[in-house]
Amino acid sequence: MKSINYKSAGVDIDKGDRFVDAIIPLIKKTRTRGAVGKIGGFSGFFKSPKKGFREPILVAATDGVGTKLMVAKMLDKHDTVGIDLVAMCVNDIITCGAEPLFFLDYFATSKIDLKSAPQIVKGIAAGCCQARCAIVGGETAEMPGLYRKGDYDLAGFCVGVVERKKIIDGKDILPGDIILGLRSNGLHSNGFSLVRKLFSQKEIKGKWGKEILRPTKIYVREILSLKKKVNIKGLAHVTGGGFYGNIPRILPKGLGVEIKKGSWPVPFIFKEIKKRGNLPDSEMYRTFNMGIGMVVILNKANAEKARRHLSRIGLRSWPIGHIVRTKTSDAIFFL
Numbered sequence: 001m002k003s004i005n006y007k008s009a010g011v012d013i014d015k016g017d018r019f020v021d022a023i024i025p026l027i028k029k030t031r032t033r034g035a036v037g038k039i040g041g042f043s044g045f046f047k048s049p050k051k052g053f054r055e056p057i058l059v060a061a062t063d064g065v066g067t068k069l070m071v072a073k074m075l076d077k078h079d080t081v082g083i084d085l086v087a088m089c090v091n092d093i094i095t096c097g098a099e100p101l102f103f104l105d106y107f108a109t110s111k112i113d114l115k116s117a118p119q120i121v122k123g124i125a126a127g128c129c130q131a132r133c134a135i136v137g138g139e140t141a142e143m144p145g146l147y148r149k150g151d152y153d154l155a156g157f158c159v160g161v162v163e164r165k166k167i168i169d170g171k172d173i174l175p176g177d178i179i180l181g182l183r184s185n186g187l188h189s190n191g192f193s194l195v196r197k198l199f200s201q202k203e204i205k206g207k208w209g210k211e212i213l214r215p216t217k218i219y220v221r222e223i224l225s226l227k228k229k230v231n232i233k234g235l236a237h238v239t240g241g242g243f244y245g246n247i248p249r250i251l252p253k254g255l256g257v258e259i260k261k262g263s264w265p266v267p268f269i270f271k272e273i274k275k276r277g278n279l280p281d282s283e284m285y286r287t288f289n290m291g292i293g294m295v296v297i298l299n300k301a302n303a304e305k306a307r308r309h310l311s312r313i314g315l316r317s318w319p320i321g322h323i324v325r326t327k328t329s330d331a332i333f334f335l
Helices: 013-028 068-075 081-096 117-131 192-198 201-205 209-213 220-227 242-250 268-277 281-287 300-312
Strands: 056-064 099-109 134-142 152-163 178-183 234-237 255-259 292-298 317-325 332-334
Touching: 013 117, 013 134, 056 081, 068 081, 068 152, 068 192, 068 201, 068 209, 081 099, 081 117, 081 152, 081 220, 081 234, 081 292, 099 117, 099 220, 117 134, 117 152, 117 220, 178 300, 192 268, 201 209, 220 292, 220 300, 234 242, 242 255, 242 281, 242 292, 242 332, 268 281, 292 300, 292 317, 300 317
Parallel strands: 099 134, 255 332
Antiparallel strands: 056 152, 099 152, 178 292, 178 317, 234 292, 255 317
């Protein structure tokens, strides 16, 4: 009887080991002072932060990239989706004022491709370097019975830290406060199931591919810098759910936001999507970031100061609305 081993069943352990060897130099580039221990153990280690903290609170977030991965597969370009993965996690972490500390990833595929897989990790490492957090571990799973040839999925997990008294939770937001919108990098990582219906594979492989695959903006450096200059009352990551699903999450009861359309330049990609799908504004603002990847809520005195500071460090922003009282269940209004 012919012997059947794990490799013949579709899982190549030796190739997995070669993949780990290939990505260790990439992971080492993300090491920070808190990262301890070697890469490749059963667990990742990170030293508890003490300097600068009296009562440190750990903050955690997890997320994925979604069907944007299918665009990467269409284009056979895999070195940016790792940035998206990190961004989706650290941009959530930063909304409470936390500084990202370390990151772990989960990479599942049909079979490890030693050409594309290291490119994926290259993107994850690049994102972690941008966010100033260390990769302390991860998991790679070959599952040929679950994924089709060439398919893969990514998930990320990030832990950050913030001083308890400095947590940004929106509780001090008041009517009249200004909503500052921070420029997005395009689609980021949301709405891709709709995007793939509106753009053909030929179009994605052609002139639209670069724009559609553009990686998500990571806001960690700018927000941590801004925290030192002004009092930030609230932060919202404009991700899945768009404006409607994210900004109201940080508002105290009885408050809403008025957003002034036309107060910032909406990137062309969103106008094209709206036209192709004949979509109402409500659907666009519920699905996409519309050119605003993060919103910052501040009082009037700090809003212009914050905008000037962000401009100096290379990030465009616009006052896009303000906080109002509301007696209805609706929390967001467009003017």
